[in-house]
Amino acid sequence: MRQTTIVKHLEVEKKWYVIDAENQVLGRLATLAATYLRGKNKPSFTPNVDMGDNIIIINAEKVLLTANKEENKIYYSHSGYPGGLKxxxxxxxREKKPTAIVEKAIRGMLPHTKLGNRQRVNLFVYAGPEHKHNAQKPEKLEVK
Incomplete structure (x- = not known):
């Protein structure tokens, strides 16, 4: 009988990946990034351990929204006070904060728990083509 391998958080090897968001559809980009952030692409995936890799997204301001989402999609926030819905x-x-659209899409696909908070720290989103993680030698990841 085979045993299921349970990976400890100290045994996890994290890689660095860079994704170019220019002319990529938001949903496909966010799905790929969330999969790698959770570590679901690895054969030894353990749901209660942060096994995810580090993801760098560049050109986030040039991500595509299909149909009429540019005008019709509405993002809500609440201050916590009565009448505080914005x-x-x-x-x-996109004009106010170019990286927020990509960050919110990926955040919604990660668990809304302490584990999800630890995985979210491994996401780095930049509006332009430059990033400051060249020392980690990130691999290029293509969106299909």
Missing amino acids: SINAKNL
Whole structure:
């Protein structure tokens, strides 16, 4: 009988990947990034351990939104006070904070737990083509 291997957090080997978001559809990009952040691409995936890799996303301001989502998609936030609901559409959010659209899409695909918070730290999103992680020698990852 085979035993299921349980990986400890000290045994995990993390890699660095860079994804170019220019002319990529937001949903496909976010799905790929969330899969690698969770570590579900590895054969030894353990759901209660942060096995994910580090993901760098460049050119986040040039990500594509299909259909009419640029004007129709609305992002909500709440201050916690009565009447504190704020809303902003994707076009205005992109102008105000270009990386927020990609960050919010990926955040929604990660677990909303302490483990998800630890995995979210491994995501680095940059609006332009430059990033400061060249010392880690990241591998290029293609969105299909």
